[in-house]
Amino acid sequence: MKTLTVQLGKRSYPIYIGNHLLENAGLILQHAPTKQLLIVTNDTIAPLYLGTLLGTLAGARTETVILPDGEQYKNLETMNRIYNVLLEKRFDRHCTLIALGGGVIGDMTGFAAATYQRGVNFIQVPTTLLAQVDSSVGGKTGVNHPLGKNMIGAFYQPLSVIADTNTLNTLDDRELSAGIAEVIKYGLIRDSGFFSWLESNMDRLLNRDPDCLAYAIERSCRNKAEVVATDELEAGERALLNLGHTFGHAIEAGMGYGSWLHGEAVAAGMVMAAQLSTAHGWLDPATLDRIVALIAKAKLPVKGPAGMSMQQYLGLMSVDKKVKAGKINLVLLKHLGEAIVCDDYNPALLDAVLKQHCD
Amino acid sequence: MKTLTVQLGKRSYPIYIGNHLLENAGLILQHAPTKQLLIVTNDTIAPLYLGTLLGTLAGARTETVILPDGEQYKNLETMNRIYNVLLEKRFDRHCTLIALGGGVIGDMTGFAAATYQRGVNFIQVPTTLLAQVDSSVGGKTGVNHPLGKNMIGAFYQPLSVIADTNTLNTLDDRELSAGIAEVIKYGLIRDSGFFSWLESNMDRLLNRDPDCLAYAIERSCRNKAEVVATDELEAGERALLNLGHTFGHAIEAGMGYGSWLHGEAVAAGMVMAAQLSTAHGWLDPATLDRIVALIAKAKLPVKGPAGMSMQQYLGLMSVDKKVKAGKINLVLLKHLGEAIVCDDYNPALLDAVLKQHCD
Numbered sequence: 131m132k133t134l135t136v137q138l139g140k141r142s143y144p145i146y147i148g149n150h151l152l153e154n155a156g157l158i159l160q161h162a163p164t165k166q167l168l169i170v171t172n173d174t175i176a177p178l179y180l181g182t183l184l185g186t187l188a189g190a191r192t193e194t195v196i197l198p199d200g201e202q203y204k205n206l207e208t209m210n211r212i213y214n215v216l217l218e219k220r221f222d223r224h225c226t227l228i229a230l231g232g233g234v235i236g237d238m239t240g241f242a243a244a245t246y247q248r249g250v251n252f253i254q255v256p257t258t259l260l261a262q263v264d265s266s267v268g269g270k271t272g273v274n275h276p277l278g279k280n281m282i283g284a285f286y287q288p289l290s291v292i293a294d295t296n297t298l299n300t301l302d303d304r305e306l307s308a309g310i311a312e313v314i315k316y317g318l319i320r321d322s323g324f325f326s327w328l329e330s331n332m333d334r335l336l337n338r339d340p341d342c343l344a345y346a347i348e349r350s351c352r353n354k355a356e357v358v359a360t361d362e363l364e365a366g367e368r369a370l371l372n373l374g375h376t377f378g379h380a381i382e383a384g385m386g387y388g389s390w391l392h393g394e395a396v397a398a399g400m401v402m403a404a405q406l407s408t409a410h411g412w413l414d415p416a417t418l419d420r421i422v423a424l425i426a427k428a429k430l431p432v433k434g435p436a437g438m439s440m441q442q443y444l445g446l447m448s449v450d451k452k453v454k455a456g457k458i459n460l461v462l463l464k465h466l467g468e469a470i471v472c473d474d475y476n477p478a479l480l481d482a483v484l485k486q487h488c489d
Numbered sequence: 490m491k492t493l494t495v496q497l498g499k500r501s502y503p504i505y506i507g508n509h510l511l512e513n514a515g516l517i518l519q520h521a522p523t524k525q526l527l528i529v530t531n532d533t534i535a536p537l538y539l540g541t542l543l544g545t546l547a548g549a550r551t552e553t554v555i556l557p558d559g560e561q562y563k564n565l566e567t568m569n570r571i572y573n574v575l576l577e578k579r580f581d582r583h584c585t586l587i588a589l590g591g592g593v594i595g596d597m598t599g600f601a602a603a604t605y606q607r608g609v610n611f612i613q614v615p616t617t618l619l620a621q622v623d624s625s626v627g628g629k630t631g632v633n634h635p636l637g638k639n640m641i642g643a644f645y646q647p648l649s650v651i652a653d654t655n656t657l658n659t660l661d662d663r664e665l666s667a668g669i670a671e672v673i674k675y676g677l678i679r680d681s682g683f684f685s686w687l688e689s690n691m692d693r694l695l696n697r698d699p700d701c702l703a704y705a706i707e708r709s710c711r712n713k714a715e716v717v718a719t720d721e722l723e724a725g726e727r728a729l730l731n732l733g734h735t736f737g738h739a740i741e742a743g744m745g746y747g748s749w750l751h752g753e754a755v756a757a758g759m760v761m762a763a764q765l766s767t768a769h770g771w772l773d774p775a776t777l778d779r780i781v782a783l784i785a786k787a788k789l790p791v792k793g794p795a796g797m798s799m800q801q802y803l804g805l806m807s808v809d810k811k812v813k814a815g816k817i818n819l820v821l822l823k824h825l826g827e828a829i830v831c832d833d834y835n836p837a838l839l840d841a842v843l844k845q846h847c848d
Binding site for chain 1: 565569572573576577579581582583603604605606607608629630631634636637639640641642643644722723807808810812813
């Protein structure tokens with residue numbers, strides 16, 4: 131088992147990465163100050179891992195909420211199901227919520243923990259690659275609104291993140307690739323050595339080589355933890371983690387939540403960001419080719435979905451959280467491994483890049 | 490104008506108390522980093538003060554949401570109306586929300602600010618005595634759930650609190666008395682000198698003597714600011730501010746939100762707490778009589794509503810946030826001006842006190 135720490139002063143917390151951690155009661159319960167626990171999971175994960183986790187936590191007073199699986203359920207109505215159980219079962223403010231699932235479960239459980247009785251404890255137990263390398267770390271929680279993704283939420287840190295790599299064995303190939311999109315992102319924005327490693331090891335990753343997966347998760351979490359420690363509330367550097375996300379959120383909203391996976395939309399969005407960076411003369415065309423090739427090798431889309439118009443992209447991008455005073459801020463690449471937040475790009479070049487993805 | 494500060498390190502903020510502050514653009518806008526503003530108010534306050542405030546903020550880009558007035562609308566559905574306007578009008582995360590109204594508007598606007606795009610700026614402009622002396626200060630935000638009051642929410646501090654005493658002139662007598670309940674509370678829990686002052690000045694307060702009101706607001710805010718600075722997240726001392734509230738929340742929920750005013754329910758709850766304290770031999774009967782007399786003099790109820798049973802009280806009290814490991818924590822009085830959080834009271838004495846209020 132590997133242990134990393136997200137350094138946030140009094141709110142610092144450990145990330146554990148290893149095999150069969152779901153069966154480690156001591157590891158999970160050390161961060162649950164009382165033994166009143168609510169496991170929040172979904173109907174895909176519950177048949178696979180809920181029994182194991184309930185067995186591990188047999189000594190505690192544990193309740194369960196099983197939500198429908200999918201980004202389209204990440205909303206306030208679904209949140210209310212969590213609140214209902216907490217209140218019906220009389221959970222007090224010393225209780226602990228456990229998120230067992232992917233990014234959607236983690237974001238909703240975290241937001242429920244942030245807002246139940248003005249804040250209770252929570253533990254992330256991510257079961258997808260995307261959640262293990264990205265969404266479970268750093269305290270971003272929330273739900274979608276029909277007018278924009280993740281528009282309602284809070285920064286709220288977990289007490290620990292427990293990434294059991296064993297759970298990745300049941301992940302379908304499409305979900306695995308979606309997680310790899312965020313792994314590639316760390317290479318692009320701040321770790322070019324990792325990008326090169328990914329070029330050499332993509333086949334092994336796709337074949338779920340355990341050592342290879344564990345290494346990619348650890349190196350991704352280390353990158354994320356460093357960024358979050360520097361800028362918890364996204365006043366600066368943390369925004370770089372959104373490479374491809376403003377484009378990607380537009381794709382997710384435009385196609386209807388749940389149609390494209392988040393990682394797929396981010397993959398196409400990273401291609402758009404890299405193309406726009408190249409159009410400005412920052413990234414050289416050979417590097418752009420390497421980026422597109424690696425994303426394609428990961429079996430991820432390198433082109434936006436059919437049927438979206440440029441106007442639709444621009445409209446949806448302008449409600450993203452990265453907007454300031456009406457200007458869409460974009461994360462672009464100065465070089466491989468170096469990203470910037472930029473609002474002085476050439477809008478005509480943005481239009482041209484989007485048009486390539488709209489035919 | 491008086492200025493106090495709530496000392497919370499980087500999140501410290503001023504409370505301004507004075508006449509005609511709603512017309513002071515500089516005072517309000519100094520804490521709005523961009524000029525993108527949303528005023529949230531209700532249909533009682535809007536005809537009275539919205540025009541004035543909009544005139545004051547004429548240079549800014551200002552939108553307005555007018556919610557229905559009443560505790561029964563303090564829920565997630567009403568919150569969604571605030572989110573809708575923010576998203577439809579493309580408010581970004583550098584915007585500022587202004588709560589113009591009483592406690593319900595302040596709590597909901599604060600929670601919307603805490604959760605829109607994971608947190609935006611907000612300013613409290615309380616227009617009721619209760620909001621000016623209590624709810625606008627200290628960062629408690631949230632909404633009710635059918636199963637319990639203020640169960641969904643966050644701690645989220647405003648950038649400033651602007652208490653315009655002029656707005657109290659339009660408050661009806663019942664609302665004025667409800668605010669005085671929280672004023673009396675500070676005397677009971679930590680400021681016996683203030684309690685004596687209130688005994689001497691209650692008639693002037695009820696007659697809305699401006700100097701008398703300003704003094705009561707300032708002294709109340711000073712008490713509250715001191716407590717909040719010591720214990721922002723209610724790990725200890727801040728819980729003492731809940732004197733009468735566990736009983737009061739049961740009354741509000743039992744009668745249906747909006748039937749009894751919060752301050753009225755707290756007043757009856759403070760009588761119950763004082764009676765239970767006396768039953769334990771902590772408070773002497775003569776002091777209990779003074780407390781009941783002052784609450785009655787303020788035209789507040791000293792008895793619970795007709796029609797509630799002891800079982801109903803106990804059931805509703807057990808979902809309050811002050812519950813820990815199944816035990817109802819109560820705030821009780823050791824002496825006049827000295828409160829404690831207590832879970833080792835005699836349950837039989839609690840039953841006896843509740844029974845007196847149930848016939």
